[in-house]
Amino acid sequence: MLVHFTKMHGLGNDFMVIDLISQRGRLRDADIRRLSHRNFGIGFDQLLVVEPPRDPDMDFRYRIYNADGSEVENCGNGARCFARFVLDQRLTTKREIRVETAGGPLTLVVADDGRVRVDMGAPRFAPETLPFAAESDLPVHTLDVAGETLEIGVVSMGNPHAVLVVDSVEYAPVLELGPLIEVHPRFPKRVNAGFMEVVTPHEVRLRVFERGVGETLACGTGACAAVANGIRRGMLASPVNVTLPGGTLSIEWGGEGHPVFMTGPAETVFEGRIIL
Structure with missing residues (x-):
C-alpha cells in the first residue's frame, strides 16, 4: 500500500500528516512506532490523520497518534499544522475550519500571514x-x-x-x-x-x-x-x-x-x- 504523506512542524514539534479522505490506508501501532523512528523511519513526535467528520457540523475529523502508537485527545501545534495542511492540499477553501477531536471540537483560523489561531476550548480543572x-x-x-x-x-x-x-x-x-x-x-x-x-x-x-x-x-x-x-x-x-x-x-x-x-x-x- 503506497501512501502519500507530508512532514510538518510547529515550532519544532514535528508531525507526519496523512490525508485519509482522498486516499485509503490503515496504520497499526507497530507501523506508527516504525515510522516515528528518527533513524529507521521518517521521524516525528506525532502522526496526524485527516478523516471525514462524523458530525455534519464539522469540516474534518482530526486524529492524533503519539510516537509510541497511542491515540491522544488533542495537540495544539498539530492543530495549526492540520489547518495549513487541509488548505495547502486543497481539501478545503475555508480559512475558518471546524474539526472534531477525541478531546472535543476545535476552531482553526488561518491568517493571511500563514499563522494559525486556534480556539482550544475552555480549560478544565476538575x-x-x-x-x-x-x-x-x-x-x-x-x-x-x-x-x-x-x-x-x-x-x-x-x-x-x-x-x-x-x-x-x-x-x-x-x-x-x-x-x-x-x-x-x-x-x-x-x-x-x-x-x-x-x-x-x-x-x-x-x-x-x-x-x-x-x-x-x-x-x-x-x-x-x-x-x-x-x-x-x-x-x-x-x-x-x-x-x-x-x-x-x-x-x-x-x-x-x-x-x-x-x-x-x-x-x-x-x-x-x-x-x-
Whole structure:
C-alpha cells in the first residue's frame, strides 16, 4: 500500500500528516512506532490523520497518534499544522475550519500571514476531567515523586497536563522528573508534565515532557495549560507569550468558562510517499 504523506512542524514539534479522505490506508501501532523512528523511519513526535467528520457540523475529523502508537485527545501545534495542511492540499477553501477531536471540537483560523489561531476550548480543572486522583479542585495540588513533594497545577485541555513552576527551565529536572510524573499512579491515563518559569506576568518559558513521546521542542496544549494555571494562581495576566525550545506562542485566556486562544506558526518541511 503506497501512501502519500507530508512532514510538518510547529515550532519544532514535528508531525507526519496523512490525508485519509482522498486516499485509503490503515496504520497499526507497530507501523506508527516504525515510522516515528528518527533513524529507521521518517521521524516525528506525532502522526496526524485527516478523516471525514462524523458530525455534519464539522469540516474534518482530526486524529492524533503519539510516537509510541497511542491515540491522544488533542495537540495544539498539530492543530495549526492540520489547518495549513487541509488548505495547502486543497481539501478545503475555508480559512475558518471546524474539526472534531477525541478531546472535543476545535476552531482553526488561518491568517493571511500563514499563522494559525486556534480556539482550544475552555480549560478544565476538575481532577476527574484529566483524570487525576484528588478529593477536590484546587489551583495547586501536592504530588509525591521520588521522595520529593512537588506542587502542581492540573489542567485538561482535552488532554491532561501537570504544571510545575520552576525557578529556571534551563536547570529544571525535566528528563528526571518528567517520566516519573507521566506515569504517576494518580494519573491513571498518564499525563503531560510542563515545567514553567515565570519571567513577567505576560511572559513565561516552558519545557514539556509529553506522554508517549518524551520532551518535545514545543507543546501547544502544554502552553495553554501552563498559562491557564498561571492565571488561575494569580501569577500571570492575559495575553502571555510562551517561549518553548522551538519558539514562541501567544496565548490568550479570559478566565473561568472562557476558551483559550493559541496563535503560532505551522510549516511544511517536505512531502513523500511510503509503502506500508
